[in-house]
Amino acid sequence: MNLKSAQFKLQARKAIGDADLRIKVKKATGTSLAKRKQVVEELADWEELRQKGHELRKIVVDNLDSYLSQFIESARRNGGIVHEADDHKSAKHIIYDIIRRVSADTVVKSKSMITEELHLNSMLEENGIRVIETDLGEYIVQLAGETPSHITAPALHKSKEDIARLFQEKLNMPYFDDPAKLTAAARERLRDEFLHARVGISGVNFASADTGTLTIVENEANARLCTILPEVHIAVMSVEKIIPSFDDLPLFLKLLTRSATGQRITSYVSLVNGPRSHHNPDGPRQLHIVILDGGRKRLAKHPEWKEALYCIRCGACMNICPIYQSIGGHAYGSVYPGPIGAVITPTLFNMKDSQDLPFASSLCGACTDICPVKIDLHHHLLFERREIVNRGYKSFIEKIGMAVWRWTMLSSGRLEFTGRIGWLLRKVLGKNMPAPGWTPHRQFPVIALRSFRSLMKNDTKYGT
Numbered sequence: 001m002n003l004k005s006a007q008f009k010l011q012a013r014k015a016i017g018d019a020d021l022r023i024k025v026k027k028a029t030g031t032s033l034a035k036r037k038q039v040v041e042e043l044a045d046w047e048e049l050r051q052k053g054h055e056l057r058k059i060v061v062d063n064l065d066s067y068l069s070q071f072i073e074s075a076r077r078n079g080g081i082v083h084e085a086d087d088h089k090s091a092k093h094i095i096y097d098i099i100r101r102v103s104a105d106t107v108v109k110s111k112s113m114i115t116e117e118l119h120l121n122s123m124l125e126e127n128g129i130r131v132i133e134t135d136l137g138e139y140i141v142q143l144a145g146e147t148p149s150h151i152t153a154p155a156l157h158k159s160k161e162d163i164a165r166l167f168q169e170k171l172n173m174p175y176f177d178d179p180a181k182l183t184a185a186a187r188e189r190l191r192d193e194f195l196h197a198r199v200g201i202s203g204v205n206f207a208s209a210d211t212g213t214l215t216i217v218e219n220e221a222n223a224r225l226c227t228i229l230p231e232v233h234i235a236v237m238s239v240e241k242i243i244p245s246f247d248d249l250p251l252f253l254k255l256l257t258r259s260a261t262g263q264r265i266t267s268y269v270s271l272v273n274g275p276r277s278h279h280n281p282d283g284p285r286q287l288h289i290v291i292l293d294g295g296r297k298r299l300a301k302h303p304e305w306k307e308a309l310y311c312i313r314c315g316a317c318m319n320i321c322p323i324y325q326s327i328g329g330h331a332y333g334s335v336y337p338g339p340i341g342a343v344i345t346p347t348l349f350n351m352k353d354s355q356d357l358p359f360a361s362s363l364c365g366a367c368t369d370i371c372p373v374k375i376d377l378h379h380h381l382l383f384e385r386r387e388i389v390n391r392g393y394k395s396f397i398e399k400i401g402m403a404v405w406r407w408t409m410l411s412s413g414r415l416e417f418t419g420r421i422g423w424l425l426r427k428v429l430g431k432n433m434p435a436p437g438w439t440p441h442r443q444f445p446v447i448a449l450r451s452f453r454s455l456m457k458n459d460t461k462y463g464t
């Protein structure tokens with residue numbers, strides 16, 4: 001759990017005042033949404049695919065233990081070494097132990113949200129192991145000493161000029177802001193690392209229970225190089241990454257790639273079935289699969305919250321969210337930003353510390369409409385708000401405010417009276433009228449002297 005989410009209001013206020021950030025985030029999310037729209041609209045059965053995806057995710061989450069056992073058995077049959085980790089600490093310990101046993105001092109790593117959740121890089125670096133992020137976006141944020149601001153586009157908050165300046169400073173090279181040249185510069189530096197690292201770490205997009213196949217989706221081939229060049233491949237996944245059958249993979253690939261990057265299919269889809277063998281001489285000598293629970297089995301039993309585990313991490317709900325578009329990903333202070341982050345962070349990690357996240361939503365429902373596996377995101381946000389209030393996490397002032405609001409709304413006379421007081425205060429105090437929670441970036445609106453109800457009742461123009 002990242003404690004920064006406890007400071008969400010502060011961070012959001014800072015981000016909203018950063019016009020440059022807002023422009024960059026809006027541009028990047030807008031491009032993703034336009035590409036997604038194009039490839040989704042060409043499928044006449046998109047809604048049926050979403051429904052099918054939802055049903056399959058439900059089946060897995062409702063029968064998590066049995067699918068997990070089936071997957072572990074299949075993966076072991078393929079020659080994989082499977083490790084189950086109950087929590088973050090034991091997952092990190094397992095990974096470190098594997099690296100230590102082969103005496104590796106450097107690991108190459110492809111993009112993985114689970115390793116972000118584990119804060120794996122900092123732990124390995126504290127223990128003297130160099131970690132090289134090889135996804136271009138991850139490489140950029142690693143050079144900048146930052147964390148990803150989006151789950152599929154880690155450096156979404158950076159312009160090409162920002163990246164050019166960063167490369168100039170950190171890689172000691174001349175300034176140029178041509179994306180092709182910047183990519184070539186990163187590739188040149190990473191190539192050697194791939195060839196010399198003894199351990200490669202990757203995430204997993206889908207794990208087929210019946211065949212034990214790990215599927216890794218990407219566009220840069222860096223994940224493929226991480227999984228085949230080093231002699232040891234460590235694949236890190238959480239328990240809910242399982243899909244029932246390898247035959248379900250085409251459906252999930254369609255849902256994921258179209259929603260995430262607006263592509264019909266990504267440039268690379270790697271299918272990892274095990275380490276090298278007599279029949280298959282390519283690939284790593286050892287394949288370790290580390291499966292993290294980290295509270296997910298508990299979540300899978302909750303009638304409301306289990307739906308959060310259906311997520312296939314496409315990032316579309318972030319792109320469409322007006323809050324994410326305005327503040328970017330870092331302000332959430334969680335590994336998982338945006339609507340799904342606001343649902344999963346309080347339920348999976350710490351509800352008290354992340355109590356403001358479910359309120360970071362206009363409840364417009366755009367996230368629910370776009371989700372490829374039909375997670376009812378805005379209703380979950382509403383449910384969590386209720387839970388947060390029921391647990392008594394809200395401040396005394398807010399509780400008093402809501403009690404007064406309730407008292408007012410239960411009587412038309414009181415509502416009328418309060419409206420007049422508000423009108424009078426607004427007239428006397430003007431834009432200096434104190435309004436809790438109202439930001440300095442917006443003026444408190446003028447309050448009407450007469451309510452709509454009284455107009456309807458008395459005005460002959462509207463009269464009854």
Ligand code: SF4
Nearest residue numbers: 311312314315317371
């Ligand atoms: S909640 Fe849905 S839209 Fe959001 S990242 Fe997950 S799968 Fe994608």
